[in-house]
Amino acid sequence: MLIEFRVKNYRSLRDEQVLSLVASKDKTLQDSHTQATGIRAAPFLVRSAVVYGANASGKSNLINALQNMRAVVTESATSKPDQPFAVQPFRLDADSIDQPIEFEATFLLDGVRYQYGFALSTQRVVSEHLLVYQAFKPQRWFTRRFDAGTGKDVYEFGSGLKGPKNLWERATRPNALFLSMAVQLNSDALRPVFDWFENRLLIINEHADFPLKRSIQGLQQADENKEICNFLSAADTGITGITVETRRVQVPRISLSDSMAGKTGMQSEEMVEHTPRFHHVTERGKAVFDLLDESSGTRKLLVFAGPVLDILRDGQTLVVDELDTSLHSLLLRELVRLFHDSEINTGGAQLIFTTHDTSLLDAPELFRRDQVWLVEKDRDQASALVSLSEFSPRKNEALERGYLAGRYGGVPLLSHALGLKH
Template sequence: MLVEFRVANFRSLRDEQRLSLVASRDKTLQDTHVVRTGLQAAPGVLRSAVIYGANASGKSNLVKALQYMRGVVAESAIVIQPGQTFAVQPFRLDARSASEPTAFEVTFILGGVRYQYGFSMTSQRIVSEHLLVYKAFKPQRWYERHYDAQAGKDVYEFGAGLKGSKSLWVKATRPNALFLSMAVQLNSDALRPVFDWFVQGLVIFNEQEKLSPDFSIQMLQQADGRRQICDFLSAADISISDIEVVTRKVPGQAVHLDLVAGKTEVRSEEIEERQLRFSHVTGQGQAVFDLLDESHGTRNLLFLAGPVLDILRKGLTLVIDELDTSLHTLLVRELVRLFHRPEINIGGAQLIFTTHDTSLLDAPDLFRRDQVWFVEKDHDQTSELVSLSEFSPRKNEALERGYLMGRYGGIPFLDSRLGEQR
């Protein structure tokens, strides 16, 4: 479970911003919206969080920051080549920030243990890296790395908690690679859970990683998965009783590369095509429709159903940018409530998403105050992330109206001359 994410000097997020999923002392909806961890520092962790902000406010940059951090963890040891630079984007509207490192840090809970991992980087290299492990209230510093510019080398400090071939891992870690990533590639069992949380435990959908129908279609080809997805759609009040995957051969072309002759040949051959058939049943009758006959929202919900069901089963963290662009507001509400149902979300899965849908703010029992965040861009073009809890709204306060009036920030600054002819 994600406990906290910190980022500094990434795109519009110049100053350090913190997204926390630690539940406040508020007892509201505690049994459904909060997971009890048994840990003293974070006794309760929220099952969901929603982030509001005007267009270009920086809320998408927050998602991209977490996505970029995950990418560096996943790829720095095996994809990034020696001497290759990173495409990291610091805040560029002042000279000081443009030349300073970008920093990321996450705190998460896995198997009852709290991990705090972070690093800072420039386009040229990793500048610092650290890992704290809380097997008790007092942390164990497993390792810390920082670049000594005068000596021109990385300096490492290790704690007793990290076991394994540390000298081998240090020797193999390039300036443009994370120690964590390289050590896992060289079979560090101790660091593998941290690496796997990023690569397998964190699922992100945005403009850079779009939702694919493949996972849901694979589930539909299995009897149990087919039933789960149909039940999922029925719970969203969509009158689909069954979905059939029809596979057929169609004419196509395939590219074949002859490495010996050094030639590329395009051949005509049959390829498999999968079609979906939707059975609708109402009180007046029934009919079968193709995928394109279904609404855009139904298609998106179907493609989201497979990943969501898998995430709920495995207890993963799902992050979606602008969820409301693909789903109707009522479907968004039902999706959020699915994560809040302990009998379904037994693994502690989390949903974090950005949206413009202000009606969610006043939906009955949908969010606690500590689950709502706002991103606002200042006049110097830096983004600031603020929790609704900091404004101490009354229990019966009309949050949507307050937000649209600018009481909590996160709305666009509109020029009174907008629309005038000049």
């Protein structure tokens, strides 16, 4: 489970911002909305978190920052030696432009807490560190920092990290992470950290989405077909069953060898096509619909169905930017409630998402106060992330009305934006 994510000097996130999934001491909805960890520093973690903010407030930058951190971990070891990092510092402050971008993630995996982070410029890694809490006190497995005077990286290793550390150090390029290179060179000790980023942290935004193929594969298995149908039925889609029709189709293909020989370059090859069919039954009749006959919300939910069931089953962390896009408010609520259902979410899966859907704030027992986060920009156009808990709203306070009135920040007041007086 993700415990905390820190980011500094990334796009509009100039100052250090912290997204914490550590539950407050409030006992409200503790059994359903939080997960016990067994560690004293963070005894409970929330199973979901929602981030609100006006357009261009920096919500997406928060998600992109986590995605960039994941990309550097998973890709830097295999990147080209001179390949720059696709990151951008805060550009509206002369002091920030020349400062490194900083990322740090703290997460819990198999009862062990890992705190891993790094700083980088567009050209190289500036620093890197890993702390491991196998007991209450942390073990510093390694630190790395760039010495501008010598032009070299300086490493310090702790006794907890086993393996040919000097070999891994020599193999690590300036634009690669030590963690990533060591794992590529078969470090068993660091593999869990790398695998958490690669396999247990899933991020969906405009740059990445779930393929429909995963859900269709699930529909072809009897047990998972039932789970997916139940998933869609819980959202009141009216679907009573889904079947998958399989047929062979001829697909045109260009043959380069024929084209070079002066022959017609078009050929065809046979492919297998899987088409979902949706069954609806009412008291007055029944019908079967194609995918395009269903609403955009149902199609979006189907795309999510297979992967979300995997996430709930395997205890992964799902991060989604603008989850409400093409997803009706009621469908979104049901999706969130799946993560809060302790009988379904047995592995500590988490859902973190941004949205503009303010109706969720007053949905009965959907969120605790410590699960709601707000992003807004200051006069310098720097984004700030703050928890709703810091405003100490009353138990029965109308949160949606208060948010839209600007009581908690995170939303522009139209009169202020237009320069009008009340």
